[in-house]
Amino acid sequence: MNDLAAVPVTLMRERVPTALPVLRERGQREVFCGLTSIVWLHRKMQDAFFLVVGSRTCAHLIQSAAGVMIFAEPRFGTAILTDRDLAGLADANEELDRICLTLLARRPDIGTLFLVGSCPSEVIKLDLAKAAERLNARLLPRVRVLNYSGSGIETTFTQGEDGALKALVPLLPASDAKQLLVVGCLADVVEDQLRRVFDALGIGSVAFLPARHARELPSIGAGTLVLPAQPFNGDTVRALAARGARQLSAPYPFGAEGTTAWLWAAATEFGIDRATFDRVTQPLADRAQRALSRYRTQLGGKRVFFMPDSQLELPLARFLHRELGMPLIEVGTPYLDRQMIAAELDLLPVDVQLSEGQDVERQLDRVRQAKPDLTVCGLGLANPLEAEGLATKWSIELLFTPIHGYDQAGDLAEIFARPLHRRALLASASEATCN
Numbered sequence: 002m003n004d005l006a007a008v009p010v011t012l013m014r015e016r017v018p019t020a021l022p023v024l025r026e027r028g029q030r031e032v033f034c035g036l037t038s039i040v041w042l043h044r045k046m047q048d049a050f051f052l053v054v055g056s057r058t059c060a061h062l063i064q065s066a067a068g069v070m071i072f073a074e075p076r077f078g079t080a081i082l083t084d085r086d087l088a089g090l091a092d093a094n095e096e097l098d099r100i101c102l103t104l105l106a107r108r109p110d111i112g113t114l115f116l117v118g119s120c121p122s123e124v125i126k127l128d129l130a131k132a133a134e135r136l137n138a139r140l141l142p143r144v145r146v147l148n149y150s151g152s153g154i155e156t157t158f159t160q161g162e163d164g165a166l167k168a169l170v171p172l173l174p175a176s177d178a179k180q181l182l183v184v185g186c187l188a189d190v191v192e193d194q195l196r197r198v199f200d201a202l203g204i205g206s207v208a209f210l211p212a213r214h215a216r217e218l219p220s221i222g223a224g225t226l227v228l229p230a231q232p233f234n235g236d237t238v239r240a241l242a243a244r245g246a247r248q249l250s251a252p253y254p255f256g257a258e259g260t261t262a263w264l265w266a267a268a269t270e271f272g273i274d275r276a277t278f279d280r281v282t283q284p285l286a287d288r289a290q291r292a293l294s295r296y297r298t299q300l301g302g303k304r305v306f307f308m309p310d311s312q313l314e315l316p317l318a319r320f321l322h323r324e325l326g327m328p329l330i331e332v333g334t335p336y337l338d339r340q341m342i343a344a345e346l347d348l349l350p351v352d353v354q355l356s357e358g359q360d361v362e363r364q365l366d367r368v369r370q371a372k373p374d375l376t377v378c379g380l381g382l383a384n385p386l387e388a389e390g391l392a393t394k395w396s397i398e399l400l401f402t403p404i405h406g407y408d409q410a411g412d413l414a415e416i417f418a419r420p421l422h423r424r425a426l427l428a429s430a431s432e433a434t435c436n
């Protein structure tokens with residue numbers, strides 16, 4: 002394992018980029034669709050409602066992924082396309098307008114309504130951009146209607162967030178004032194922690210996209226420095242760049258090292274000197290290192306295989322390898338967006354096998370052959386692999402749990418340690434039974 006304390010951030014950024022070979026596969030894939038992002042987006046944007054225009058399958062997916070909402074007034078729902086809609090026997094546009102107006106009359110707390118496209122709405126070519134335009138003509142300024150696609154034909158699950166955030170970009174007011182814009186959905190607790198660190202560093206002008214209320218839109222312009230907090234929001238970042246903003250390249254804020262490097266990328270742009278930076282961040286980084294230290298013995302040397310799913314795979318592989326000493330067998334990702342991931346590629350070991358896309362059967366063959374200690378994969382693959390005796394971690398949990406920043410470094414390590422711990426307990430229990 003690398004000695005992280007001995008790797009100053011400045012040196013990490015000076016490393017020569019490595020041209021890591023990538024195995025590209027185009028076959029059957031096992032990845033959730035973009036609708037899944039609604040589960041964490043609706044928790045963040047408290048005045049937004051996500052209306053999926055889809056089938057009963059889409060409704061079941063969202064409800065089972067976010068099942069805890071049965072006790073509350075949910076801020077998502079599905080306008081179900083029936084057989085008559087799908088066969089073109091009913092005017093789906095008329096029906097959709099009626100459902101939206103009924104919903105908004107019942108829920109005056111909704112300030113922004115996202116119409117979310119699905120596979121069925123795309124198949125019948127239901128034009129949700131037109132529907133949003135039509136509804137806006139009736140509803141603005143009280144309610145704003147936006148649309149994006151969460152269809153499994155075009156998106157994997159974290160791309161739903163990218164679609165929703167990109168839909169907000171044209172609405173951002175213009176301003177050339179210097180500011181930092183953190184892009185990516187973060188739990189409120191993480192946002193508060195990061196804001197405190199930026200304040201302590203002296204970076205006062207910081208905005209987050211998405212904000213806690215979809216109506217609170219940050220401004221955008223030539224003075225905006227975009228610091229992505231999630232690697233899967235490439236289209237949003239490019240849309241912000243088209244409006245004059247500049248993207249900062251940094252590793253993502255996972256673990257002590259990633260968080261330090263991420264904060265440093267912003268600090269240097271705001272003229273913060275190294276001594277001030279260290280004074281603010283070192284105690285936090287030290288605390289994160291202490292939280293991580295107990296996981297190094299548990300996880301160090303354990304071989305990990307990432308199946309492509311969340312697009313978080315590369316930053317997390319970097320974290321597990323560099324901060325916890327886990328050898329990487331293969332790191333798969335649905336898409337390798339080099340613009341978003343450049344700083345991470347520089348920090349991966351030169352012999353790592355990267356793969357982009359998926360041919361699931363071939364990849365499963367590689368998993369079986371490698372027999373990893375831990376496989377990070379989607380829900381659909383986890384149970385069969387567990388049944389074959391392999392320990393797995395559901396990648397979706399990494400989106401539902403706060404994992405960014407110094408204070409969450411230990412929790413992030415715990416997510417990967419838990420399946421190994423459980424497997425060890427089961428093994429010792431069955432040994433005890435046999436004896």
Ligand code: SF4
Pocket residue numbers: 034035036055056058059060062118119120121151152153154
């Ligand atoms: S893959 Fe398509 S049909 Fe299935 S839940 Fe997602 S959007 Fe709906």
